[in-house]
Amino acid sequence: MIDVVLPCLNEAAALPGVLAGLPAGYRAIVADNGSTDGSADVARAFGAQVVTVPQRGFGAAAHAGLTAATAEVVCFADADGSFDLGQLPLVAEPVVAGTADLVLGRRRPVPGAWPAHARLANGLLAWRLRSSLRLPIHDLGPMRAGRRQELLGLGLTDRRFGYPLEMIVAAARAGWRVAEVSVRYSPRAEGTRSKVTGTLLGTARAVRDMSKVLAR
Structure with a gap:
């Protein structure tokens, strides 16, 4: 069994479709944030x-x-319908096989799925990671997988939007094998609203939190 963490804030419209796509052998943990x-x-x-x-x-x-989570391997994904959870094995299997320690899903967006401002901010942050930490990644990859005990051992402290970046930085500094695989990225489910990439303000807040992580 593999656990799938789905951070959630007002995603009732998206969750039926998201959870219906969960593949066999994967168990959803919805972390409801109010x-x-x-x-x-x-x-x-x-x-x-x-x-x-x-x-x-x-x-x-x-x-x-x-x-x-209680499973040895844990995945993360957004709960807004932008990811098909049927793709989870793509990110989990290299971890299960022991060929990677942290796998990120590199988003391959369909038209209209990823606002230009958010895509640019993500690309700049990924470039900084490639330059400073020599990581072979091009996307911060919200869909990702790693081993639970090792992830907890990273001692992550950011509790805002910097958390996904902190995980990558801490893993790189710990000598982890970080890899990425391509996953399809779709528009959010109808009737839902982005807390991060949907607005310039949301993207600016995320970049601010992530920049603090890189400055540490």
């Missing part, structure tokens, strides 16, 4: 384990889900 639209009830109705996370912040939700 949803007011019934996301937790929807998640439970589709068989997901729900972890209530009072501390607000993407990193707080992601880390709470990681802590609650």
